Amino acid sequence: MHAIIRCQGKGLLHMNDDPRKPIMSLRNVDMYYEIKRGLLKQPARIGAVVDVSLDIHEGEVLAVVGESGCGKTTLGNVIIGMLKPTRGQILYNGKDLSQMTRQELKEFRSSVQLVQQDSYAALNPVKTLYHSLCGPVLHKKLARNKAEALKMVHEALDMVEISHEELDKYPHELSGGQRQRILMARAILMRPKLIVADEPVSMIDVSLRISILNLMAKLNKTLNIAFVYITHDFGTARYIARNGNICIMYLGKMVEYGNVQRVLEHPSHPYLQALLTAVPVPDPEIAKKKRNLPLKSIEMPSVAAPPPGCRFHPRCPYSVDICETEEPVLLEHNEGLCACHRVKELPQWSLRADR
Amino acid sequence: MNYFLRKLGTSLLNLIAVVVTIFIVLRMMPGDIIEPMAREEASRLGITYEEAYERVADRYNYNPQEPIYQQLVRYVKGLLRGDLGTSMLNPKNTVVSILSVALPWTIFVVSISLIISFILGMQLGALMAIRKRGIINNSITFYVTIVSAIPSYIIAIILSIIFVYQLRLFPKSGVYSIDVTPGFNMPFILSVLHYSVLPITTYVITSTGGWILNMKGSSVHVLGSDYVFAAQARGIPEKIIMRRYMKKNAMIPMITILAMAFGGMIGGAPLIEGQFQYLGMGAYLAKALGERDFILYQGLLLCISISVILANLVADLLYSKLDPRIRLE
């Protein structure tokens, strides 16, 4: 339980003090996209990420979970500095990203890496792996000459358990799992402190997923790299971030935050509860008995025109008047954070409950 | 509606830009177009060069010694009044009057050819997509390859040598015979057809190949799509699948090419119409160029550019009409 979260206008909320310092902090970050709609109309503003504050500590694994369109990928891009947030600060090692010097920015670029979902698209199809891996190393002067670069690449390949012969191949000649490992290798070649992994296993065969997740865990442990694991799959989130934190997002907002085990065992937010009930579990006896939390609507509202008040209220079975008018703020609840007006009044929820 | 307005706006902007571009290109002419004519006039009438120059320039609503922006203002003012200037060669012929005589024939020939080649291309292209091997496929491929290797004007030359000169089946010039009275009567229609068959044939021969290739590509793409497969799974008969699924979907991307093809055909008109002496825009373009009648050329070029812009607009509208996915935007 290690996070410092600043809640809207209510000052910093200290949660269990963490001896490790945060390497990355997001402070009230908004990310709006503008979509042009002709010459005369005002461009539409889409809030992909709204008012998110987060801390990521050294060596931590943070899972960001939500359904498609909830803004988790945008959040990932904001963290790696690819997107400049419309509002709010991003602090790396306590320094604001927008005020960094060239040198600091260069360091930042190495320290935060991304592992993408589509491993084929993430590798240049016309270059061999040798070029894809050695090129950046040489270009960033991480190695003094080609031989040294090759040595570094070999070390990285050893780390991700890929044989050296594969270096002369083109991306399409490898399997999805191998490519994903190459992506990991490319990321660790930069000696990062933090890797944002955007659904790294969702396009990989089921039988290979565990090995990739295990690899990530290994990198986390041996190289002390912090991971932000972005996914829609609770199973893998729970597996990889088993001691870390989880952040649940809905329509661009963070709705719940806390320790993975606790949050998944005792979800507070009705949305998370609904989500968890719907997740299929690989046990026929439990799965067949499970009942869903009856939502009012299964359609997610448009991100471009989010509902007023609590964004979940049109679907929430517990919504009352206040939910329609007032936006709930993240409040401490049950050792975590939850953004729900009625969090204290909700009935207890359990995965195995036969309600 | 919004879509339509936006397209209209873009077209208008495009039009303005084209007017300015063509104007500037023509003003880039080296030497002075008026000069040789003024010299000729001066020597013929025995007047001073300066006087002759002024006379000629005045006659053509054009004076290259004015600053360029003044010329542009003069030109645009004329344009807004529907005045494109006067042919330099025949001062009595306004460009507009020549256009009104030439444009309909070109539009007639090009659109008929476009329709025929489009239909043929769609049918043959779809056929090639369905049957991947066989004599028919091979012969179509052969035809397409040959036609794409030989420029249209060479086909025009060969056709005219065979059918006009050797066999003497078709007239050498003109758009209809002098013996018929223009109007809606059978002899006139037959005569028009008789005169236009060769240019149309040339266009059809050369442009069908492109349509076949495009349609084949598009059809293969559609044939591989899930909804065709799904339709088969639903037990929809092949005939309906071909018609309603494959052809319709494959044709939609063709619509955008339609405008481009129109532009290409009209652009190639100077060579083809020139070869058959079919007196449409192309023949007049070639004529205007040969006689260095730049004012006429400018007017004709502007006119065909406008037709291309209009064709683009029409294609966009057609596209939105045929593809329900566009309407929502």
Added chain:
Amino acid sequence: MTPKNIIEVRDLTVEFKKPRGSLLAVNHVDFDLREGSVTALVGESGSGKTTLAFTMLNIVNTTGKILSGSVNYNGTDVLKLKGEQLRRYRWKEISMIFQSAQSSLNPLMTIQQHFWETYLVHEPEADEKKVIPRFFRLLEDVMLDPDRVLKLYPHELSGGMKQRVMIAFSMLLSPRVIILDEPTTALDVITQDYIFSILDKIHNETGISMLLLTHDIGVVAKVADRIAVMYAGRIVEVGDIFTVFRHTAHPYAKALITTAPSLLDTDKDKEPIKGSPPDLIDLPPGCAFHPRCPYATEVCREKCPALTMIGEDHYVACHNSLPGKGAAAYE
């Protein structure tokens, strides 16, 4: 009482020609679909499950070729059906919901046109006015507003709606079997759950047989009552869902079931299956799984195991899983 099989696949082999060589997507497969059951066909991409399902409709891709075998539907060999007969069989007897509901509808036709067209080609005498109430009912069954949805074009529907439309569509001619090819892959968890509840309802109400193709063990556990696991074009384990989950006999099936990370997990590390999926064009000799199998013996490298019964309604294709030994052999 032995339940009746509505579809019996016998010794089916389907080959695809590729530039590098030929590929057996389905390799001597025997498979039964029980009447009224929900059978899950589980396997990773490339395991041949989709090809197997397509042969049941007798639509194999143009590059594919059926080398041997038969697919018996109610006593008729589907693979021998031709022309009009085949056309009438499709959708009327077996319908299918495709993985990509997004793209399995003609973008140029409204939903009503789709429904009506399909209905008309199977019931040429039909009168559109009389059929429309039926469309309404079908769409209402999947919780859609028929008035609105029928007039829409495919692109105007959200993913979940489209999949529901497809479910209604598949029920259009009251078929006896529906094949569901990964029907929820692209959908959100909540929508997925909702769709399965609709399917469940339909199954309960009509007793229709369903064949669910998926790679998600969680979904199988929730929906299916029988399970068949495919690996490299072969079925390696078939059985009642409870039996297979509790007494998994094939090492691959075992790995698939146990290594899937799930909400129920404790914090133990899991041992992954080593190696990577086989190259279907260049299959290893013997049991295709042997290079990745921790229990592989000499015989696995040489001989391909046949599907044998090891318990009541429980079949497995593995040399090391003799009757009685069961899954315990590996624990």
Added chain:
Amino acid sequence: MTRLLHSFKDFFKVIFRNRQATIGLFILTFFVLLATVGAALTPLDMTVDYANRFQMPSWKHPLGTDYVGRDILAQVIHGSRDVITLGVVCAVMALGIGVIIGSVSAFVGGFTDTLLSFFTNIFLTIPAFPLMLILAVAFNVQNIWAAGFILAIVSWGGVARVVRGQILSLKHAEYIIACRIMGLKYWYIIFKEILPNMVSLLAVQFIGLFQNGIASSMGLMMLGVLTYRPTNWGVMLSLALQNTGIAYNPKGLIYFVTPIVCLALLQLGCIFFSSGIDQALNPRLRTE
């Protein structure tokens, strides 16, 4: 270096696997040889020999003589030099302009992009051939460079559009994003990541432009507005039409047909060769 040699070998291996592309390569090689070696070996004598006009093929004149008694074969060979140079000059220039405008448009984006796209659009709207005609007159073409430039001016639009589209899509490709995350410099991204991906596109465009440039230039020569070089195929064709009365004079047939056949062959070569080039330059298609 060996890697480069390796991919070079791969390239030809793939080309030779494709029958069409092989034929195309042979035709193109033939014409290139004709223009270089052939032109160097064959003397060109443009002296008028009026008495020996319209001779039938013989050892001395393998393709006979033209309307004033000059050897046709020598003219065609020396003409190919002009034709090919013109095509290459046109293609290089158009590709240069197109790539510069397209890539600036795509990389800079914003208002620049709008402006350049608009500009490109104008050149795509004005029908190419008439514009080319007027430019050919306007620039008073005196040499091959000017001629190529004119052809390039009207044909760069398509290239710019394609390049812009390709770069825009490559710009958002995930591996480019990965490079940006790694903090690699712009020049590295452009030259080492994006450019290799465009090689096959540019090659196909190049051949297309080459082909188009030759066909258009011959059309221009037929109308008599490009520089007069009596050996150029287009001029030969126009001279054949003007000076031999080809419609009735079978004696001029060889003179008339030769440039047409050469043109068609060259075009075929281009079409065939470009059918294999995508496969040969794309590693994914190459190994399939």
Added chain:
Amino acid sequence: MRNLTVMRLRQIFSFVLILVLIFVLTACYSNTGNDPGTSPTNDSDSGPVVNKERVKRIAGGYWPAPPGFGGNLIGAQVGDVGYYVYESMFLVIVGTDRVVPRLAKEWKHEGNKTTVVLHDNRKWSDGTDFTAKDMWAYYLININSSAITRYLEAINVVDDYTLEFVWAEPVISDTQKMLLLAEGWQAVTPYHIFGEFVEQVAEIMKKGTPYTGDPTKRPPFGLVFEKDDQTALKNLYNDFKNVDMEKPIGTGPYMVDKVTNVEVDLVVNPYFPDSDKLEFQKIKMHTVSDYNSLLSSNETDSFVGTLPYDMARTILDASGTMVMYPLLEQKSVGVIFNTRVQPLNDKLVRQALNEVINKKPVREVANYWAVETGFATIGLVPSTIEKYVDKDVLAKFARYTGNTEKAAKMLEDAGWTKNSQGKWVDRNGRSYRFVIAANAGWGAQGITAASEVARQLTEFGFETEAKAVEATIVVSNMKAGAYDMMIDFVDMTWNISDPYKAFSSYYGDITEKAGIDLSAAPLILKDYEGKELNMKEAVSSLLYINDEQEYRDLVGRIAWATNDNAIAINLYQNVMAIWENSATSKGLPMEDEFKKYDRMMPLPRTEEEYEEIAILNRAYAPFAEVFVRNKVKPR
């Protein structure tokens, strides 16, 4: 799938079949659609008369497509139609300069007055009487564009059929008076239609004040106008030209019946005197698209145009009945030197270069039947020199024969030497490269001639390159001195071949191209007696010389001096071909010699022959004269 493709194939096939059918049907249409009377048949049953409809089909004649076809001659709105529809007061046969009266009956020169009496039986084709007012109207409306007005004081209408021309001082010679009266297209403005314009011009003319300045720049009728009046005149002229008449109204033998953008049909004008004697009932004119095929297929009866030798031969063979008459044109093609640059500013070098050129091969490639001349350049049309220059003077002219040895000697005498590469270098050791510009508008002819000259010069030791230059700029570039030489017309006149006309165009246009500006400084040349001549003054004095011997003497001196100065090479005097169809017309010149020459006739041998052929050429003398004289008849 298979059945489907077969069905589809059947559909496509039938579509293609329909297209082919349309193609074939329309092709057949040509055979039935054409007027059978216009295609002459060699059917023996019809006896000697093959051209039953008595139609003359004429190829050529540019007229703008309708709506540009207006009934007004001025501004060339009716093209060649004018030659049949309009008549003039006189006509001049170009080449012989013989003046033939048409509308004029008799005329008389008296001091500064010339009286012309017109025929009184003429009518416009709309039935209105033709009077002297119609004639007067022409000169007034064309006040600024008619050459004669500059030499006139006034034109008076004496009575309905008599006009009086009052000449300005100094009065020009009678010959010049006649030529001016006959030049161009006079006397063809129907007063009853354009009277309003004419009267307005007459009103404005009353406001003019007499001119007193430089006599060479005398304005029309010696009148100076206010700016407003000048503009008014200009506007009147333009308005007059823009009057649209559906068909031209003229007094000529034929009138327009139908017009399309490529064809015009003419029929006999019923108001023409003796119209019943016109043998051709109809004239069908077709604009030339491809003369070649028109001629080969006997689809035309008359055409004027020069063709390469082989094409002409092919056409004659293919047609079997066409006859080709070559006819000397009143212009010659040559190479003009740029006298501003070294070494071409040296007369000796120019003469040597003249000697170098062997004109035969140039002529063969450029204009086969043309006549080579031995002169450098004489200012006169070469074929007329014997007519205007005495024999003994002519003997003194320098001739150039293409003798390269002689040329080399000439250069050596001037101090030139050949270097090791065989190139000529001057006294200072400098060698030269030349560029010959050819007008690209001339097509192959220009550039082939230029190439041949360049080849000969290069062979001789002056590296020379031929270059085709865009028509609109080649002249102005040459005048600005951009090229060393240029292929262009040298000794020529545009219409009448009178020496004054010829010299005045030479000393103005050609000299300017050669870099000599006569208005900046007078050009003084020595004649054969060493007497100095101010060329400009000498040429204009020709206008006023009435005495024939004095005239010939001066012409001889000017021509000799011009030849001696050698600012150009006269390569050949152009020849054009006139084509007539002997299958449909009889009474053609040299009819009995067709066999002998295989219908490719020689150049006219006598003045009579020349004139007979010349009037077949519309540009030389109005072609209608042929029909009026009733010589050529339908067969």
